[in-house]
Amino acid sequence: MHGEYKTPGGxxxxxxxxxxxxxxxxxxxxxxxxxxxxxxxxxxTGALEDAPAxxxxxEFAGRVRDALSPNVEMIGFSAEAVARAVKRALx
Amino acid sequence: MNGNSSWRKYSWHLIxxxxxxxxxxxxxxxxLTRYVGAGKRPPTLRFWxxxxxxxxxxxxxxxxxxxxxxxxxxxxxxxxxxxTGGGAMFVEPDNAITYSIYTPPELVAGISSVxxxxxxxxxxxxxxxxxxxxxxxxxxxxxxxxxxxxxGAAQARKPGAVLHHVTMSYEMDAAKMLRVLRIGQEKVxxxxxxxxxxxxxxxxxQTQLPREEIIQRMISTFxxxxxxxxxxxxxxxPEELAEAKELERTRYGTREWTYLxx
Numbered sequence: 001m002h003g004e005y006k007t008p009g010g011x012x013x014x015x016x017x018x019x020x021x022x023x024x025x026x027x028x029x030x031x032x033x034x035x036x037x038x039x040x041x042x043x044x045t046g047a048l049e050d051a052p053a054x055x056x057x058x059e060f061a062g063r064v065r066d067a068l069s070p071n072v073e074m075i076g077f078s079a080e081a082v083a084r085a086v087k088r089a090l091x
Numbered sequence: 092m093n094g095n096s097s098w099r100k101y102s103w104h105l106i107x108x109x110x111x112x113x114x115x116x117x118x119x120x121x122x123l124t125r126y127v128g129a130g131k132r133p134p135t136l137r138f139w140x141x142x143x144x145x146x147x148x149x150x151x152x153x154x155x156x157x158x159x160x161x162x163x164x165x166x167x168x169x170x171x172x173x174x175t176g177g178g179a180m181f182v183e184p185d186n187a188i189t190y191s192i193y194t195p196p197e198l199v200a201g202i203s204s205v206x207x208x209x210x211x212x213x214x215x216x217x218x219x220x221x222x223x224x225x226x227x228x229x230x231x232x233x234x235x236x237x238x239x240x241x242x243g244a245a246q247a248r249k250p251g252a253v254l255h256h257v258t259m260s261y262e263m264d265a266a267k268m269l270r271v272l273r274i275g276q277e278k279v280x281x282x283x284x285x286x287x288x289x290x291x292x293x294x295x296x297q298t299q300l301p302r303e304e305i306i307q308r309m310i311s312t313f314x315x316x317x318x319x320x321x322x323x324x325x326x327x328x329p330e331e332l333a334e335a336k337e338l339e340r341t342r343y344g345t346r347e348w349t350y351l352x353x
Contacts, residue, residue: 002156004277010231012178012278014156030153030352032178032278034204034231036248038150075176075204076231 003088011076015085019053029082034075043067044082053090057083097198098214098317101134104325105310110142110184113171117147118338120191120254121174122331127193128251134198135325136313138306139189141182145169146271147258149177149245153352162270172349173256175245177232180258181268188242188294188306191256199253208232208244211255218312222305224297234259239292260293261302 001019006012011033018025027048035041047067051060060083068079111119116139126132146158146168154160157179158170168181182189192211199207209228216234219226219241229235232244234257242259268291282290294305314322327335342348 004275006277006280008281014153016153016156028153028352030151030156032149032176033151034176034246035151036204038174038176038247041151073204 001089003085003091005081005084005088007077007081010081013077013081013085015048015082015089017048017086017089019090022053024048024051024053024086027086029085031077033077034073036073036075037071040068040072043069043072048082048086057087059083060086095316099319101194101198101318102320103313103318103322104133104135105322106135106137106325106327107306107310108137108140108326110140112142112339113145113147113169114339114344115335116141116189117171117173117343118335119327119331120256121338121343122335123191123193123327124247124249124252124254126331127195128249130251132193132328132331133323134194135192136310136322137191137193138310139191141184141187141189143167143169144183145171145181147180147182148172148349149179150174151176151352152179154350155353157273159271159273166267166271168271170349171343172351173245175247175254175256177243177245179272180243181263181271182258183264185302186260186262186264186293187258188261188302188309189256189258190309191254194253194255195251196248196253204246205231207253208246208255211246212244212257214313214316215257215259215309217316218309219294219305221312222298222300222308224294236292236297238296239290241292241294260291261305262295263291263293265291 001017003015013031016028027045029044044064047063061079064079064082202210216226225236233240234242244257247254
């Protein structure tokens with residue numbers, strides 16, 4: 001399943017994932033965004049892996065936000081943008 | 092803040108060497124950033140010369156979402172992944188102008204990450220305009236014109252150093268680009284002009300000047316604006332080259348790195 005969301009004036013986020021037993025599996029988040037440090041990407045995908053597929057968009061965003069330490073800088077996208085791409089993949 | 096004065100505190104070096112394969116350029120960027128970060132190399136401006144056509148993916152892009160690999164293979168276009176975020180670029184050796192700036196982070200102290208993109212390329216806009224080319228910065232990271240996008244920048248922040256690199260189109264085979272890169276409608280959803288072909292505005296659409304002359308004007312503009320005594324001509328040191336070759340072998344030239352996000 002594949003979903004995309006572009007933050008207006010910002011960058012494109014893509015979510016590729018499967019759903020098994022009502023949970024997100026094999027989540028991949030990609031796009032032309034900027035993220036420092038780059039290793040933080042695994043924190044984003046890790047926050048979504050195994051999440052219940054029926055969560056609301058804000059709940060997906062909350063999971064992503066909670067998984068990132070304060071020194072992580074997201075440029076051109078946000079936890080909310082990731083959540084929207086995930087919801088579009090699930091739609 | 093006066094943008095020029097912070098540049099002029101440094102003695103800038105210039106590397107404008109021979110062509111390198113795409114994966115080697117990726118490795119050189121990492122090594123030269125590391126050397127500047129360790130204080131083993133002065134702040135440096137490097138112009139890239141490409142030895143082969145390539146698609147250069149951003150650090151966080153997925154190969155399958157961005158590239159038609161079968162077409163790329165048929166056309167002999169390599170796919171590599173760089174260390175910085177941002178979008179995929181399609182380059183052919185004589186069609187692109189690519190450069191990197193390696194600097195201590197103090198150059199952009201007090202400037203936001205987003206604001207630093209435009210700051211790093213002010214001299215480029217000045218150089219292009221001095222040649223009669225209409226160009227301006229479109230945040231976050233695009234150099235653009237009324238004819239369409241000229242190029243894009245990306246950055247990485249490492250201990251003691253910032254890397255800012257840019258690829259601009261000199262000429263562009265837009266039809267070929269569209270065969271190789273997958274560009275969906277969502278990407279251009281917030282742009283007034285939604286045709287990708289019309290969004291590309293290579294420098295050649297605005298000027299008859301040879302690519303080399305544009306590069307020379309860029310170098311002279313940088314020297315005049317951003318340095319006190321001119322650019323110091325330099326080259327890649329043997330140990331930098333050796334480290335980059337090793338990094339090309341172990342990372343940037345490997346399938347594992349390119350398919351980090353399949």
